[in-house]
Amino acid sequence: MSNTKYILGHFEDPDVMMHGIEKLQENNIKIYDVYTPMPIxxxxxxxxxxRSRLPIAAxxxxxxxxxxxxxxIYYMLVYDWPMNIGGKPPFAMPDFVPxxxxxxxxxxxxxxxxxxFYANHFFPGRAPRVMDLRATNDRFVIAIDAKTNPYPDKINSLLNEAGAIEILHNERKYVSYE
Structure with missing residues (x-):
């Protein structure tokens, strides 16, 4: 168990996975992350x-x-090269709007x-960080940090009760595509 970094519970149905999240949280087990092939x-x-801070950045x-x-526009039309076009003043606000x-x-x-891209580490040449490759296709994965949750047998039994079809003890943080 010392090499295990994450316990991964695989689910086939999003509703069953949501039930698994509830069951784990009822037993005070901290969930590291959830990986899904579609938004839930x-x-x-x-x-x-x-809530995301992306609207503030926008x-x-x-x-x-x-x-x-x-x-x-102010520098070009008012300060640097003022022109009289049709008798309008150089600082005509409606012209600035478009x-x-x-x-x-x-x-x-x-x-x-x-x-x-910066916040999610989507840089050119960087491999995507995926906990399990099947989470991008057809599986719903709950990842539990094994270091902060010292009872792997309890976690395994809770995931089985919740309807997990497969439970993996991952020794690496991310899987590469190579």
């Missing part, structure tokens, strides 16, 4: 995962794009993409 509604609340990137667009809007959307979308 309500699993974040059940596991106690905090707002900051969007504000940066808005300020950059506004300052760029460019500011487009730069807001551009900066927010690209900023969110890069932030998401």
């Amino acid at each position: 509604h309500g699993i974040e609340d059940k596991l106690g995962i905090k 707002f900051c990137f969007g504000t940066t794009g808005l300020l950059l667009g506004f300052s760029m 460019v500011c809007f487009e730069l807001t959307i551009l900066f927010a979308s690209y900023g969110m993409m890069f932030t998401f």
Whole structure:
């Protein structure tokens, strides 16, 4: 048991897996993570995962794009090269709206993409971190840290009672694709 880092409980059905999560939490067993091949509604609340801060990053990137667009147009049309077009003043706000809007959307979308890639370690040339490869296909996997939960027999029996079809004692943190 000293080499075991994670205990993996495999499930075929998401409802049975949710029941397994409840059963483990009732017995005060801390769940490291859950791997699923598809999104499951309500699993974040059940596991106690905090709300993502990605919208805050999107707002900051969007504000940066808005300020950059506004300052760029102001510098070009008012300060550097003021032109009298049709008798309108150089600082006509309705003319600024389309460019500011487009730069807001551009900066927010690209900023969110890069932030998401950075937060989830999706770098070019990096292999994906997957606890078990079958979790990307057809299995629902509950991973339990064996070091913080010192009773593997109790965990095995709880997973069996919950309907796990397979229980693995993983010695490595992640499986590589090679």
